Amino acid sequence: MRFSSVSALMALTVLEAIATPVTPPDLAPRATPTVYLCGDSTMAKNGANDGDTDGWGQYFGTYTTVSVVNKAIGGRSARSYWNEGRFADVANVVKSGDIVVIEFGHNDGGSPESNDNGRSDCPGTGTETCVSDATGETVYTFVFYVIQAAKLMTAKGATVVLSSQTPNNLWETGSFVSAPPRFVGYQLTAQKALGANVYFVDHYQAVSNMYKKLGNSATNALYPNDHTHTSPTGASLSAQAFTQAIHTNLNGTTSLGSYIVSNPPTVY
Template identity: 30%
Template sequence: MTHTLFIAGDSTAAIKGASEKPMTGWGEFLQSYYGKSIKVENRAINGRSTKSFLADGRLAAIEQDFQAGDYLFIQFGHNDEKKEDPSRYTHPDTEYRHNLIQYIESARQRGGTPVLLTSCSRRLFTTEGKPDPLAVGPYPAAMRLVAEETQTPLLDIFEASQQLYDTLGDEESMKLFMHLPKGAHPNYPSGVEDNTHFSEEGARQITKLVVHAIEQSTDLPLLELKELLQ
């Protein structure tokens, strides 16, 4: 029997069009780790927060296709912190948490499994040369609290990505992101320096972190997925 793994999230996970390449979302590579019994349905989309994803009717669209036994991977935070945009901003201690609970309840009410994923860290380093623990503000911490309060499986991709950047260091970690000099790619003729969005290599590395977190999880009922990952 085939089950679907839906991804609800933002540009860090979303499928990118030809005009955006080589920018790549980590969700583009998840299917390659699974056999025919799991279908990855990547519904993440650029620029969305928990609030705007709901307002656009994108969770409602997932609900129409969601079946008992399916999984809903939920990763937001980058756009929830945009205070300058009221259509996307959510307070980490109130609306953000309430929205996450709405996603969680949506999956559970339909007989599925919700899974929270903390935001991939931005590539920001402190003056001491360590990854900035507030690279996505208070949103990863807020999601961890929601996971604990609702007994929802959590994949801490923020922490895992920070560890990856720390291992690579400031210079090497740049290769994981959209850093291109002027004239290096026709999609970015003026060059680009982006410490949020991933290169193809970066997206592949983040996908590996997601897969590893699934393998290491002790409270995530994805036994079939774990067998396929071995």
Template identity: 30%
Template sequence: MTIHLAGDSTVAPTDDGRTSGYPQVPLLGWGDELAPFTDDVVRNHAIGGATTASFRAEGRWEKLLAELRPGDTVVIQFGHNDQKEPDELAAEGGYTDRLAQFVAEARANGARPVLATSVERRLYDGAGDDAALRWSHGPYPAAVRALGHDLDVPVLDLTAFTRWLYGWLGRDASAALFPHGAAAAAGLPVDDSLAKDNTHFTTAGARAVARYVGEALASLDGAHDADEPLGAWVMQP
């Protein structure tokens, strides 16, 4: 089976360092790192700047549908750019409507749709590990969760996961998940545009999210449900 990915730059393949100007500091989405964490083939159709509207208008969704085979999975994660067009792509308006269309069309082609909330931006109020991590997506993640409930579609809550990830690492250490942190750690100069980018991942960030997605999809598949429980063989609490 094949896992098809539809989304924006936080899912999309690597830019090979073109954005940062350093080959050793690429910018990439979690979809580029998913293959090592699944036994399925991964087809990453995501593209930087995409909204639920542009992904269809540019023919990318049509191309994805043409490649679908019964039993495939389609993971759909948008929102970062949709929120920049609140009139046409409001969370409970055009954004939800277009996601629902994606779900219906994936199902019509025999595939399993899986919705994902947007990965969180790493934006803090203040400095130090006590600084509060801001919520940057407003009602968009909630709209995805509600749609998943209404349409009986699995939802990968990547907003919640990435918020946990940044908090677990701490404000300073979590910088390494992003190009400016990786560049600084490598002793490379960090210009203003790179320093302000707390949206896009470098390899470490993409790999962390991809590992979670791989585990979540395996759980949805029931990949290990038939394994023998090991409770009798491990130390008792």
């Protein structure tokens, strides 16, 4: 089933989407959960598809005791992943007890009202809407799309982990500069709106802590072509930072905590 930008959203008002939680049905869970990853090229297999980079989702399974399915796709935002029906595709295979990690932000900037690229979300944290100057569609906020996606999963009995985007190269200028993009806070806003069965992991902060420890030269070596996409080594380290954040309860407990390997790596 595919969701268009209009039909997928007509069933719920924006206010209902922000304020109304979904109670998962009483479904028979799997014997062990499967973890599904939804994100962009920083998470996806082969990263930017340039032969030099990879996404951290390819390495997270090394540090878990359950199966991990990487559904991340390069170039996507929360909006375009929703509009293309990719969240719906994941929801169609999710079973009760599964875990879905959602991480976007790198492609969500810009304005849909000015040279809309089909990825930009409407600015804001709640009921704001915009009209695309390219298609005329109503565009919603990052928080709205994430909440809708999380509700699809929790309706199937899954739990959801909202992960903030990985940082760009924080040593790019030669000095360590960490300024979280607004989408980091937006993920936390979505988690607080949803409450039960939805968790938050500040992946941005975990990787930022790691980069500060690594230093200038070692961090720059992880970015072969640009300031966003890392080498396979960098992707593996980002997966380790995510794992450490979960294992040490950086942002509180999550549904992933019970499925991290014993003695995972410490990278920050």
